[in-house]
Amino acid sequence: MKALHTSDWHLGRTLQRRSRDAEFDAVLAEITAIAERVQPDLIVHSGDLFDSYRPAHKDVLRAMRCLNGLARIAPTVVLGGNHDSPELFDLLNYVCTLRPDADQGRLRFVHSRGDSDPGTVLDFDSRDGHERIRLAALPYVHPNRYLHLFPGFGTTEGAYAAGLRELQDGLLTRLRDGYDPGRDVLLFTAHQYVASAVPAQSERMWEVREPYATDPDALPQVAYCALGHIHKPQPVGTGRLPARYAGSPLQMDFGESGETKSVTVVEAEPGRRTLITPHTLHSGRRLEHFQGTLDELQADAARYSGVYLKAVIHSDEPILQLGDKVADLVPEAVLVAVEENCAATRASVLTGADAADDSQLDVTAVFSSYLAETGTPGQRADEVVASFANLLSAPDPVPPACAAEQLLSKALASPWTDAARGGTETAS
Structure with a gap:
């Protein structure tokens, strides 16, 4: 059989x-x-x-x-x-x-x-x-x-x-x-x-x-x-x-x-x-991942002919029109996604030491420095920093209790007992 x-x-x-x-x-x-x-x-x-x-x-x-x-x-x-x-x-x-x-x-x-x-x-x-x-x-x-x-x-x-x-x-x-x-x-x-x-x-x-x-x-x-x-x-x-x-x-x-x-x-x-x-079975397109630099992708381009490709490009500085450049290097691939892993823009991961120093961190000063690095004009940067400082110092408003929350609070204040049904609550 x-x-x-x-x-x-x-x-x-x-x-x-x-x-x-x-x-x-x-x-x-x-x-x-x-x-x-x-x-x-x-x-x-x-x-x-x-x-x-x-x-x-x-x-x-x-x-x-x-x-x-x-x-x-x-x-x-x-x-x-x-x-x-x-x-x-x-x-x-x-x-x-x-x-x-x-x-x-x-x-x-x-x-x-x-x-x-x-x-x-x-x-x-x-x-x-x-x-x-x-x-x-x-x-x-x-x-x-x-x-x-x-x-x-x-x-x-x-x-x-x-x-x-x-x-x-x-x-x-x-x-x-x-x-x-x-x-x-x-x-x-x-x-x-x-x-x-x-x-x-x-x-x-x-x-x-x-x-x-x-x-x-x-x-x-x-x-x-x-x-x-x-x-x-x-x-x-x-x-x-x-x-x-x-x-x-x-x-x-x-x-x-x-x-x-x-x-x-x-x-x-x-x-x-x-x-x-x-x-x-041989009929389907392969699905491939690539991680590396543009030069490495160019050297290995033949491998990605006819595949669906997800590419993560490593670089020191941002690359303009990255998607077009990747497409030019692997013209026979079907590009599904292109991402950039750029050292200049990569966010650093906070550690336990950063958390320990948090009390000494001036968040407003750090934000002001960030605006300066991004080229925000002085007067506009001052206005944004002032608004940011007000937000940090203002206490969060306490929203009024909704109807369901009020009913729950009332019920918790007066718990249900046999007395509520007309009976007598017995103390042990």
Whole structure:
């Protein structure tokens, strides 16, 4: 049995308002070519098909054209991620019912609204019919919905992970129902953050924090765990389980600079060890950082041909029209940001010694010296310094208490007791 695992396409993603449509078209064509060459029995997309809950029509069309092409090669399952809309997946599932091969389930979208058990188990036959592939699919469960699913877990840290583990255990029970060890290959796919994974820093960072991390030891014991959510391609855990994040197909942001993108091909047979092979993707532009002088950038300019570039230029004195000069040195790069790290204008960091001498510091005199250095005319500088001194010496006005504050102060002055309800307060 062969499976192709891809994830986190984030169709519609831009870079500093720059369209990446051409890159998406190229990398999706590359993924399709790999699938054509490998001829997998199943294709799994582990979530975040789109970058937005409301993707542009062109991005929906781009997704469906590619997924239809993949589905002609092998049955294809798309899992709902935290960026994907369940309602849109409902629509796409309906569109799939209009396909000529709808009865074969060649293209399926699996999602959860969080108001019911979100997981599902799907069965597929291998091309030669000798094996049955059983896939347990767990789409993203939003933290603000898990209490509805797991009311007994409370809101303490780790409750979310405990709830997900219960879902996984339930799915594993269903996965093993009727399991034939001589024929069945068990797979699991989920869109979640596993504690040992290394984020690329381009994800929504509040969703890849420890309170939302699941234990890698809690992953189901199956032939392969196809994970989505983290953009950096990587294996998960200690290697005891064949589990992997396929990662995003493009470098989505500068947090992914230097990463090699890939899709994963999985080969598994009943009773044999799983073979995992990443296939490198080459279509996307690289995202690169540069720090150094203009001379150093000129010497290394060839390296930045065709990349998205963030440049920090070091200098002793301010450089006029710095952006134009950088653009002239690397004409084949797409400049995303240019910053200057100038020694003459660099602010010094205060130390503990500065704080100790603060009582002896004449702030007005320092401000007056600053105005003189910047060339502020004498009379105007005197007026500004006088205004500054008045501001320093004037006490901050105390704003009147608002109505809510007055009510709170009154309540604190007369605390609630049983006597307020007509009872008698008892002293112990």
